Amino acid sequence: MDECKKIKILFISLRSDYGGGPTHMYDLVTGLNSYFEKYVACPIQKPFYNMYEKNNIKVFPLPVRTLSLVSFVELVRFTKRNYIDIIHSHGKGAGIYSRLLGFLTKTPVVHTFHGIHYEKYSYWKQKLYFITERGLSKLTKYVINVSDSENAEGLQLKLFPKSKARIIFNGIDIETICKSSIDMKLQDLINSIKKDNILICTVARFDYVKGIDVAIKAMKCLKEYHKNFKYILIGDGELKDEIVKEINNCHLNNQILLVGFRDDVPGILKMMDIYLSASRGESMSLTLLEAMSSGLPVVATNIPGNRDLIKKGLLARSEDSLDIARKISMLIRNPKLRSNLSEEGKIDVKESYTLEKMIRNTENLYYKLLTPKKLSRSTPNLGKARRIRVGINASKYFDVNTGVGRYTSNLCKSIIKTDGRSNYYLYAPGRIDNAVGIDGTGIHLGKQVINIQNNTLRILWEQIALPIYSRKDRLDLFHYTDHALSLLQRTHPIIITVHDIAYVRFPNLLNRSRRIYKKNILRMSIRKADIIVADSYSTKRDIVEFFGIKEGKIKVVYLGAESRFRPITNVEEYRLKNNLPSKMILNIGTLEPRKNIVTLIRAFSKLRERGFEGYSLVIAGEKGWLYKQIFKEIRSGDVEQAIILPGIVRDEDLPMLYNCADIFVYPSLYEGFGLPPLEAMACGIPVITSNTSSLPEVIGNAGIMVNPTDVNSLCEAMRKVLRDKEMQHQMRSRGLERSKMFSWEKVAKEILEIYDEVLAKNNN
Numbered sequence: 001m002d003e004c005k006k007i008k009i010l011f012i013s014l015r016s017d018y019g020g021g022p023t024h025m026y027d028l029v030t031g032l033n034s035y036f037e038k039y040v041a042c043p044i045q046k047p048f049y050n051m052y053e054k055n056n057i058k059v060f061p062l063p064v065r066t067l068s069l070v071s072f073v074e075l076v077r078f079t080k081r082n083y084i085d086i087i088h089s090h091g092k093g094a095g096i097y098s099r100l101l102g103f104l105t106k107t108p109v110v111h112t113f114h115g116i117h118y119e120k121y122s123y124w125k126q127k128l129y130f131i132t133e134r135g136l137s138k139l140t141k142y143v144i145n146v147s148d149s150e151n152a153e154g155l156q157l158k159l160f161p162k163s164k165a166r167i168i169f170n171g172i173d174i175e176t177i178c179k180s181s182i183d184m185k186l187q188d189l190i191n192s193i194k195k196d197n198i199l200i201c202t203v204a205r206f207d208y209v210k211g212i213d214v215a216i217k218a219m220k221c222l223k224e225y226h227k228n229f230k231y232i233l234i235g236d237g238e239l240k241d242e243i244v245k246e247i248n249n250c251h252l253n254n255q256i257l258l259v260g261f262r263d264d265v266p267g268i269l270k271m272m273d274i275y276l277s278a279s280r281g282e283s284m285s286l287t288l289l290e291a292m293s294s295g296l297p298v299v300a301t302n303i304p305g306n307r308d309l310i311k312k313g314l315l316a317r318s319e320d321s322l323d324i325a326r327k328i329s330m331l332i333r334n335p336k337l338r339s340n341l342s343e344e345g346k347i348d349v350k351e352s353y354t355l356e357k358m359i360r361n362t363e364n365l366y367y368k369l370l371t372p373k374k375l376s377r378s379t380p381n382l383g384k385a386r387r388i389r390v391g392i393n394a395s396k397y398f399d400v401n402t403g404v405g406r407y408t409s410n411l412c413k414s415i416i417k418t419d420g421r422s423n424y425y426l427y428a429p430g431r432i433d434n435a436v437g438i439d440g441t442g443i444h445l446g447k448q449v450i451n452i453q454n455n456t457l458r459i460l461w462e463q464i465a466l467p468i469y470s471r472k473d474r475l476d477l478f479h480y481t482d483h484a485l486s487l488l489q490r491t492h493p494i495i496i497t498v499h500d501i502a503y504v505r506f507p508n509l510l511n512r513s514r515r516i517y518k519k520n521i522l523r524m525s526i527r528k529a530d531i532i533v534a535d536s537y538s539t540k541r542d543i544v545e546f547f548g549i550k551e552g553k554i555k556v557v558y559l560g561a562e563s564r565f566r567p568i569t570n571v572e573e574y575r576l577k578n579n580l581p582s583k584m585i586l587n588i589g590t591l592e593p594r595k596n597i598v599t600l601i602r603a604f605s606k607l608r609e610r611g612f613e614g615y616s617l618v619i620a621g622e623k624g625w626l627y628k629q630i631f632k633e634i635r636s637g638d639v640e641q642a643i644i645l646p647g648i649v650r651d652e653d654l655p656m657l658y659n660c661a662d663i664f665v666y667p668s669l670y671e672g673f674g675l676p677p678l679e680a681m682a683c684g685i686p687v688i689t690s691n692t693s694s695l696p697e698v699i700g701n702a703g704i705m706v707n708p709t710d711v712n713s714l715c716e717a718m719r720k721v722l723r724d725k726e727m728q729h730q731m732r733s734r735g736l737e738r739s740k741m742f743s744w745e746k747v748a749k750e751i752l753e754i755y756d757e758v759l760a761k762n763n764n
Contacts, residue, residue: 149304171358182267206237500672592624681735
């Protein structure tokens with residue numbers, strides 16, 4: 001590392017006080033990896049100027065929100081003297097410094113807006129601002145927008161060209177927030193008022209944009225509905241006197257508590273009941289993210305930045321204090337709604353708005369700015385130490401409606417997100433190249449030029465083309481995510497995932513040609529592989545029994561449930577749009593004999609005979625091998641009108657579909673793992689499934705398991721659950737708890753440990 005020249009970045013802001021923009025910049029500066037050397041130009045303000053100095057970061061003092069020619073000249077000298085490689089400015093005024101500075105020193109510039117605010121400007125001042133920004137964009141390499149809305153607004157105003165625009169969402173350190181504490185005196189005060197009151201909170205600078213005046217008027221309206229509430233205002237600013245005056249005019253002195261700017265905001269948030277953002281303009285609020293991460297249900301104004309973030313909260317009309325009050329009143333009256341919004345908000349933040357993701361995406365953008373010569377001197381990726389190269393067969397990456405496709409897609413995303421040590425090469429047929437691209441939206445494979453759907457062509461690609469590509473990329477390890485590997489000679493270690501051996505255990509469930517190929521290719525593949533990954537101990541036992549493989553060669557790694565599979569309260573719009581019944585038994589899977597749909601239909605018919613005529617059976621999935629028997633069974637009985645076959649459901653709609661169901665029934669004859677029952681449990685839906693193969697490993701004690709060939713047992717299990725609301729509640733709770741044991745982060749960690757083991761063995 002000592003031989004690597006670090007990348008020198010100068011960060012510029014005309015604020016270093018409390019606020020979203022300064023916090024964002026501080027988190028970025030202190031979070032960048034050790035291959036970056038950081039310099040900061042900012043005003044001498046609390047808290048961040050001193051915090052930069054404590055972190056041994058060289059700081060150049062700038063005036064507060066003022067453009068100074070003397071400071072600019074000194075900053076030019078500072079930049080040249082320290083051989084800065086990249087300039088990154090944050091905020092409007094800093095953007096003027098940075099672009100002119102970059103032009104004079106021939107240094108590439110990145111600019112982050114943190115909100116495009118011009119509404120209070122006069123007509124001519126707006127025109128001047130737009131012209132200035134458009135001109136400065138010509139001196140900018142990349143413009144970072146922290147939300148989709150900010151990006152769309154900037155493009156609409158023509159402040160920058162689309163080619164220079166990048167979206168990198170704001171992010172927060174969830175772990176730090178979880179561990180945060182609060183000043184004991186304030187904690188005692190809050191506890192004393194919390195006993196008899198709902199606590200509403202806002203964290204903001206006291207300026208026009210944050211809409212504190214509107215929030216106070218909303219509290220006056222809320223007082224008409226509720227008396228037992230307190231509004232905690234955390235912040236300060238130039239409009240403090242006006243805000244205090246507004247509180248007095250509204251006679252809210254006993255309702256509103258001002259606590260000033262504080263360093264223990266996350267700790268305070270955890271003691272609140274509701275978070276309010278009455279802002280007139282936001283790019284993407286960090287405090288809103290912190291509130292959601294702390295489990296607070298949110299009421300926010302319906303403005304672009306908030307709309308991007310609040311997918312499950314309550315949005316009120318901007319400037320409408322009465323509508324804001326009504327939305328808050330709705331939450332006060334409905335504790336269940338508060339609880340649901342709390343859980344959904346925490347999941348959204350964890351999934352999309354982490355500090356780690358924001359920093360990683362920004363680092364990737366910095367690397368793009370460097371010339372190859374600079375990059376080779378500055379990063380270990382291309383320097384002396386060669387990174388491990390791992391290839392993954394991603395031929396099923398886009399087949400998200402199949403179990404193997406879901407496995408491949410989630411595994412690739414999770415591994416690349418988790419592992420920063422290796423370079424990954426994902427291979428898919430019909431694409432121009434095989435290199436992985438990663439940005440704020442995830443993984444991008446090379447552009448598709450041929451869409452290979454034919455199984456024979458896919459096999460030829462896998463056995464002939466794939467070895468050529470992988471040899472060219474000089475891989476250290478290759479992971480095949482399905483049952484087959486290329487049989488051509490290779491020099492790197494091989495890992496293969498075997499999901500199940502259904503075509504061996506149940507030979508009549510596949511046509512003859514596919515059965516022969518799958519059985520023989522699997523036999524040869526598992527003998528050539530260095531390690532076999534099985535989805536369950538059931539699959540591991542099958543491999544040992546049928547192929548005589550030693551147990552030590554087989555590692556069991558359970559699959560995961562994506563965080564999007566969770567309880568969703570408002571599904572009625574989706575139900576109506578898709579003509580789904582109000583009382584619904586759900587099954588999801590390919591329409592083929594192995595899924596045992598015929599037995600399910602017969603059990604459903606008996607269930608209706610026993611008094612459950614109000615329920616419909618929804619069977620979602622594509623037509624598979626020998627599917628016609630299923631349709632014949634439907635037509636032969638008297639349940640045809642009560643069975644709905646929606647076909648393939650869009651992958652993004654699956655969580656909504658699960659949440660529409662009263663129970664999920666999955667009587668499969670054989671599974672290597674069983675993702676649908678796990679996803680149903682994660683959505684809080686009671687599950688009835690088979691007591692065979694891997695399904696007991698997935699369900700545990702959270703669901704009901706029956707003999708899948710026993711129609712009466714399956715019918716009785718459905719009847720028992722549907723008639724007993726208390727049992728449904730217990731199954732939901734146990735299912736949600738059980739599903740937490742299975743995550744793709746855990747899958748990635750265990751797979752990476754296997755990679756390390758194989759590579760270490762190969763090196764020895």
